[in-house]
Amino acid sequence: GAGVSQSPRYKVAKRGQDVALRCDPISGHVSLFWYQQALGQGPEFLTYFQNEAQLDKSGLPSDRFFAERPEGSVSTLKIQRTQQEDSAVYLCASSLVATEAWSPLHFGNGTRLTVT
């Protein structure tokens, strides 16, 4: 596709429910990132994939958060037993190459998660 696509655009979950957020990166992009963005804040790093390998998950806030990219393209961020503090916009970004320092990130428009 022309850009990074994320779905759903909005998600409302009751506290305790599980949610799954999907990211379709730009075709051929090696690197894929997930970020969490609170209102009025910059994106906070969650996890990073190079193809299907999850190379860095140091930003995942708890073991309730899980991400996968099994075939090196589409990625899913899963949050189990959602809590109110999980409410945020979840941004996915992809990048063409893994090691090129000046390759820009291409962001999707995010999924706004509201936990009630």
Place this chain on the structure above:
Amino acid sequence: KNQVEQSPQSLIILEGKNCTLQCNYTVSPFSNLRWYKQDTGRGPVSLTIMTFSENTKSNGRYTATLDADTKQSSLHITASQLSDSASYICVVRSRGGTASKLTFGTGTRLQVTL
């Protein structure tokens, strides 16, 4: 700890006026710095990249500067337009390590009014 601080936090200017946004960083070792524009409800979009050897770079009405000695960058917007209303985020990449080593600022929220 790597940090990126941006100022002002928010800014309101009249259409047609100029403005300058500031970014101070403590990321080390430094690789490059990008300015992103984030419209409301959208993902950030890269405006420009500054590497260690570059002092200034223009992209239309946007001009970015970098002072690697003082670890400061600025983004100057000339003849602002209503469509410039957005958050502007400074992102610094550190050299080495994994590709995930980016440090984001919290952004400057710019509102351009009539």
